[in-house]
Amino acid sequence: MNCKNTLLSGAVLLCLAAPAFAADTDVKIVLNEELENVEPCMASQSNIGRVILQNISETMTELNVKNGDLMPRLATSWEDQGDGTWRFHLREGVKFSDGSDFTAEDVKHSIERTLSKDMTCEIGAKYFGGMTITPTIVDDHTIDIKSDPAxxxxxxxxxxLTIVPKSTPMEFTREPVGTGPYVLANWDPGQSIELDRRDDYWGDEPAVTKATYLFRSDDAVRAAMVQTGEADIAPLISQTDATNPETDFSYPNSETTYLRLDTSIAPLDDVRVRKALNMAVDREAFLGTLIPDTAEVATHMTVPTTLGADEDLGVPPYDPDQAKKLIAEAKADGVPVDKEILMIGRRGNFPNVTEVMEALQQMFGDVGLNVKLQMVDVAEWVKYYSKPFAAEPEPSIVEAMHDNNRGDPVFSMYFKYACDGLQSGICNEELDQEIADATGTSGEGRGDAWRKVFRKVAELSPDVFLFHMVGYSRVSQRLDFTPTIATNSELQLSQIKFKN
Structure with a gap:
């Protein structure tokens, strides 16, 4: 049709509409959880990271999850200077979305801010616990970073580590400024978030011009929204809804589902009660019912491919009779096993999470424990999951998923198990020392050192490990995008293309 010479009004309208449809490069992404904040130093929390990580806030380096290579991002190269010091050469010509230049001062400020005791940044507690990081500026685009232990x-x-400008205050921000290809255009808490593409981004221009994030807790609703065209991507849907091979993808998502026990308070301070909790769970009964049959029973906090994983470790077998005996032994020794234990679940954390938690409550009740279940939204859940634990002085169990797709236990073990770990429910001096030893070990001995830590954790039983999870996503057929192991914790808009 020659639109220039068309006089019929209907055809004119059709011609005017066609270019807008062809140029439709906005996307809608429907998420299972809302965001309680948009703070860059909290981007390791999956619901926050899916929106802002590498979209608004970038990192110095980036892991290629397809081949395990470490790639440049805001740092172009780096070399070991010895004595725990690495020198990073920074990308030149990069600007933050506020127009300021990216320099080594911003990296230094980002490190000091993320690790500051004045803020509780999950990235700092999760990845840099148990070590001291000292940044030293060499010049505008060179910085030395020293770690102790090395x-x-x-x-x-x-x-x-997400990089923010040096002007960012030492408090949580609602208006994140980053070097990434997108800016926060609008945040309507509980309803939607909008990101707009930057015109002055230092890298290649992404195909997506605008992203709108919507929040729907129901798995079937999210899947249906993509099917009907109301959304383009649902990063997390239930296996039962993943019925269309043209739009639905499964992927190992590096998440470990588990229950964190507060071992400082009776009756959870008794290892027999903790082992009884493990024996009370019929893990195999969940597989293929409430949990995808392609998931694996978890034996570690990290997935089996992680350095130091011990294939000889297992979880206690399902044995409710033995669980009852252990509880009876503890009771005979004066442990208050009848005391009510608060169990906190995170709504929308994964498909069928409420049903899974209800089944676990029943299993614990069947062996004689008094467990009260409470399902909460993520903003409330964090108060129970991170110190100081909101449940104290009540004994508590907290359901959680932990993501470690980087291959080394250092990204997990300190903040999950050290006495000063932000989300640790245990304090054991011997375990602390083993974590410190493994953290500072290099070469071939590093795997053996972490294996020793995993064995000590199994001995102490501070968790009820459940499953290494598998994720399911639904992606509109108009998009060229395939989910990966990283999709649960980040969703880079620059990786989304449009089919012709």
Whole structure:
């Protein structure tokens, strides 16, 4: 049709509409959880990271999850200077979305802010616990970063640190400024978030011009929204809804589902009660019913491919009779096993999470424990999951998923198990020392050192490990995008293309 010479009004309208449809490069992404904040130093929390990580806030380095290579991002290269110090050469010509230049001062400020005791930044607690990080500016685009104890994987650690401008205050922000290809255009808490593409981004221009994030807790609703065209991507849907091979993808999402026990309070301070909780769970009964049959029973906090994973470790077998005996033994020794234990679940954390938690409550009740279940939204859940624990002085169990797709336990073990770990429910001096030893070990001995830590954790039973999860996503057929192991914790808009 020659639109220039068309006089019929209907055809004119059709011609005018066609270019707008062809140029439709906005996307809508429907998420299972809302965001309680948009703070860059909290981007390691999956619901926050899916929106802002590498979209608004970038990191120094970036892990290629397809081949395990460490790639440049805001740092172009790096070299080991010895004595725990690495020198990073920074990309030149980069600007933040506020127009300021990116320099080594911003990296120094980002490190000091993320690790500051004045803020509780999850990235700092999760990835940099148990070590001291000292940045020293060499020049505008060169910075030395020293770790104590020395970290042989410091460049990999820098793939977790979000960079903010030096003007960012030492408090949580609602208006994140970053070097990434997008800016926060609008945030309507509880309803939607909008990101707009920047015109002055230092890298290649992404195909997506605008992204709108919507929040729907129901798995079937999210899947249906993509099917009907109301949304383009649902990063997390239930296996039962993943019925269309043209739009639905499964992927190992590096998440471990588990229950964190507060071992400082009776009756959870008794290892027999903790082992009884593990024996009370019929993990195999969940597989293929409430949990995808392609998931694996978890034996570690990290997935089986992680350095130091011990294939000989297992979880206690399902044995409710033995669980009852252990509880009876503890009771005979004066442990208050009848005391009510508060169990906190996170709504929308994964498909069928409420049903899974209800089944676990029943299993614990069947062996004689008094467990009260409470399902909460993520903003409330964090108060129970991170110190100081909101449940104290009540004994508590907290359901959680932990993501470690970087291959080394250092990204997990300190903040999950050290006495000062932000989300640790246990304090054991011997375990603390083993974590410190493994963190500072390099070369071939590093795997053995972490294996020793995993064995000590199994001995102490501070968790009820459940499953290494598998994720399911639904992607509109108009998009060229395939989910990966990273999709649960980040969703880079620059990786989305449009089919012709």
């Amino acid at each position: 970290q042989p994987i410091l460049p990999l650690l820098m793939s977790t």
